[in-house]
Amino acid sequence: MVYFYDGKNQADKKPYSFNKKVKFYAVESITNPNTDSPVPQYVYKLTLHYSPVKRSIEDKLSDLGTNREDILIISVKHREAVQETLTAEIGDKYYAIQSIMPDDSNSPIPYDTLVLKKTERRYRVARK
Numbered sequence: 001m002v003y004f005y006d007g008k009n010q011a012d013k014k015p016y017s018f019n020k021k022v023k024f025y026a027v028e029s030i031t032n033p034n035t036d037s038p039v040p041q042y043v044y045k046l047t048l049h050y051s052p053v054k055r056s057i058e059d060k061l062s063d064l065g066t067n068r069e070d071i072l073i074i075s076v077k078h079r080e081a082v083q084e085t086l087t088a089e090i091g092d093k094y095y096a097i098q099s100i101m102p103d104d105s106n107s108p109i110p111y112d113t114l115v116l117k118k119t120e121r122r123y124r125v126a127r128k
Contacts, residue, residue, distance in 0.1 A: 013051060013075060013111055017051040018049040018050060018051045018075075018076075018077075019049065019051075020049065020050055020051070020052070020090070021047055021048070021049055021050070021090075022047070022048055022049075022050045022074065022076070022088050022089065022090050023044065023046075023047050023088070023089040023090075024044075024045045024046050024047070024048070024081075024082060024086045024087070024088055024089075025042035025043060025044055025045060025086060025087045025088075025089065025125065026042070026043050026045050026085065026086055026087075027040050027041070027042060027043075027085075027087065027122075027123060028040070028041065028043045028126075029041075030043070030126055039124075040122075040123050041123045041124050041125065041126040042087060042121075042123050042124065042125045042126060043126045044125070044126070045081060045086060046079070046081055046082075048076045048077065048079065048082070049076070049077075050074040050075060050076045050114075051074065051075045051076075052072070052073070052074055052075075053073040053074060053075055053113060070117055070118035071098070071115060071116070071117055071118075072090070072095060072115075072116045072117075072118070073113060073114070073115055073116070074113070074114050074116065075111050075112070075113050075114075076111065076112055076114060077109065077110070077111060077112075078102065078103060078110040078111060078112050079112075082097075082100065082112065082114070083097075083100075084097045084098075084099065084100060085097075087119070088114070088116055090116075093118060094118070094119050094120065094121045095116035095117060095118055095119060096116065096117050096119045097114055097115070097116060098115040098116065098117050099114075099115045100112055100113075100114055100115075101113040101114075101115070
């Protein structure tokens with residue numbers, strides 16, 4: 001699924017609007033010490049501050065009853081470590097990264113827009 005976002009409000013992002021946190025996890029196989037067999041688990045990678053991207057009322061109403069209903073769009077500072085293979089955790093909900101739209105402006109601080117789709121937590125979170 002492709003979700004189009006024009007990115008018009010990227011340039012007017014203020015540092016104080018990045019007041020929420022998102023954690024990113026990768027799925028890796030960890031060896032179970034009891035059975036010596038690999039078990040897939042979420043392994044923590046990084047935490048970033050994010051700003052939610054506001055959608056219009058028309059967008060929200062058109063998403064009702066479709067598979068886009070569980071879509072969340074956020075903006076984060078650009079980091080090479082953020083990839084589409086990671087899983088995002090916001091609060092107690094987990095999201096798969098659908099797409100990453102890089103900031104193509106010449107801003108000194110580039111922001112990426114992430115399209116997240118709500119998903120079920122499939123694996124345990126590995127302990128540190």
